[in-house]
Amino acid sequence: MKLISVILPVYNAQDTIVAAIESVLKQTYSNLELIIIDDGSTDKTASLIEGIEDDRIIFKKRDNKGLGNTLNELLSMCSGDLVARMDADDICHPNRLEKQFKFMESNSDVVLLGGQIRFLVNNSYINIDFFPAEHEKILAGLMNENFPICHPTIMFRKKEALCLGGYTVGLAGEDLDFFLRIASLGKLANLDTVVLDYRILMNSLSSTKKNELNIGYSYAIYNENMRRNNLSEISYSDFISFVWDKRTLIERLDDFLKNWSRFFYRKSLFSRANGDIFFSLCYLFFAITIQPKRSLKRMLRRILK
CATH class of the missing domain: 3.90.550.10 (Spore Coat Polysaccharide Biosynthesis Protein SpsA; Chain A)
Structure with missing residues (x-):
């Protein structure tokens, strides 16, 4: 072997x-x-x-x-x-x-x-x-x-x-x-x-450092798009200065809502694990309401499994 x-x-x-x-x-x-x-x-x-x-x-x-x-x-x-x-x-x-x-x-x-x-x-x-x-x-x-x-x-x-x-x-x-x-x-x-x-831990990196994760993920995707277009990657500091800090109000709001949707999804899992179905469904409803497209895709994949 x-x-x-x-x-x-x-x-x-x-x-x-x-x-x-x-x-x-x-x-x-x-x-x-x-x-x-x-x-x-x-x-x-x-x-x-x-x-x-x-x-x-x-x-x-x-x-x-x-x-x-x-x-x-x-x-x-x-x-x-x-x-x-x-x-x-x-x-x-x-x-x-x-x-x-x-x-x-x-x-x-x-x-x-x-x-x-x-x-x-x-x-x-x-x-x-x-x-x-x-x-x-x-x-x-x-x-x-x-x-x-x-x-x-x-x-x-x-x-x-x-x-x-x-x-x-x-x-x-x-x-x-x-x-x-x-x-x-x-x-x-x-x-x-x-x-x-x-x-799943509520105090994990994914739960407590949401903004840093949003920046890191966006940076990775931005540079991937640069590579696909045969363009040079940019540094992390340049990304912050010329891309991240230049986001529109709508883009900033989307990132803010994304954080809360993930938070409520995790809360839903914790409530479900504790046997509290009512609060689990409530938190899941909040997650879907905040980010309907992303959350519904997740649910559809589970239904089709």
């Missing part, structure tokens, strides 16, 4: 890190290395990791450098040709790596592969929208910020990732930028089966 490198950045995840690591070590595909970097945690994360005895674990603790730098450092430490992402608060299904490896071996034109997920909210499981399998549909979704690929589910080819220079550093939402850039080197795809339980 070929070696698969699993990369896991972690920061202050003492409540979930052990379960995340164990879900990787218990994979049906056993020829793996699990490379973990603790990005300056201030809780018990590091000691918990050090307490797990398995020769396949490569662990490094250092000062905080941010997610982009950490992902690139992890990538540089990989020995395998295939790299799988993992987050410190999620749970891999036992046959995730085996299924993804077989697909990547059989589809040499695919450079990055995701899979279906379940939401894990307060120890309750909620089925999520069905992510498309086809490259064209995935790419179209990315350009509309619909995210038809979930970052911690991905497996990608190390050679292509290194050709890109890895992840863009200092950019919130670096996953979208990475997906769009690596798509220039091959196809994107999703498995049609659930490979990961994705934990």
Whole structure:
């Protein structure tokens, strides 16, 4: 069996890190290395990791450098040709790596592969929208910020990732930028089966740093459009000065409403997980009312699944 490198950045995840690591070590595909970097945690994360005895674990603790730098450092430490992402608060299904490896071996034109997920909210499981399998549909979704690929589910080819220079550093939402850039080197795809339980936290990056994410996503899409038109990419600072700060009032309002729609969607999930169907439906109604086109598309995909 070929070696698969699993990369896991972690920061202050003492409540979930052990379960995340164990879900990787218990994979049906056993020829793996699990490379973990603790990005300056201030809780018990590091000691918990050090307490797990398995020769396949490569662990490094250092000062905080941010997610982009950490992902690139992890990538540089990989020995395998295939790299799988993992987050410190999620749970891999036992046959995730085996299924993804077989697909990547059989589809040499695919450079990055995701899979279906379940939401894990307060120890309750909620089925999520069905992510498309086809490259064209995935790419179209990315350009509309619909995210038809979930970052911690991905497996990608190390050679292509290194050709890109890895992840863009200092950019919130670096996953979208990475997906769009690596798509220039091959196809994107999703498995049609659930490979990961994705934990939803109200205090996660996606919930608390909405504006930074909006800027990062818009920047990634803007530069992708520049590349498609054979134009030079612009720097992040120039994007802020000449594009983001020049948005019309309607565009600013749309970004504002997008944030609130995502917030109410998450609140709906939490209420549903807690068994409060009434408030779950209320929050879902607010999400749809604020961003009807985006929310209705999500619901339609679920109905058609």
